[in-house]
Amino acid sequence: QITLKESGPTLVKPTQTLTLTCSFSGFSLSTTGVGVGWIRQPPGKALECLALIYWDDDRQYSPSLKSRLTITKDTSKNQVVLTMTDMDPMDTATYYCVHQYDDNAFDFWGHGTLVTVSS
């Protein structure tokens, strides 16, 4: 059974760097075709795809946020980490971790973690 769980701070100050961790089970990021990504949802707004990392360490970033995002994986720990620099109140959102296989749709989602950016 595949599960994903997001963890990280619930409150960050403007200009700070956000670090989120996705801990997963039921699959390995060393398996060919597997990917893990991050999606966010500002309160009352639509979903936005931020970044994806694949089994072969290939990475994709949203162009509008690319300069602020870094996604990494630790296969031995079954974790994926997303860092976002220079946080702004507009970055307040629920951040979801997702599983993807073979470039297919996101078939498993974490419960999400709400991050508020405020001084």
Place this chain on the structure above:
Amino acid sequence: DIVMTQTPLSLPVTPGEPASISCRSSQSLLNSDDGNIYVDWYLQKPGQSPQLLIHTLSYRASGVPDRFSGSESGADFTLKINRVEAEDVGLYYCMQRIEFPYSFGQGTKLEIK
């Protein structure tokens, strides 16, 4: 980025009646190499994470009831629910997966009359 435009944004439905949600993309979602159309549909039930309903235009995800179906008509992609049930309430999103960044529609809120 590819823009996905959903209509309607709000959809009140009587239980047992059909429902339909449309999504239009700003660019083609057809992969000419494999002939697939890369649009997916998700349902976010109140207080929950989104869940996959339909992938690659018309394939139901595992465990999704057959009252849900996906299709295309010209430039529009459509999610249809044959007979709406109370458990179908929530926000429905289309998502394009032809190119990164994958992008979502604004969401359609389905509610029970």
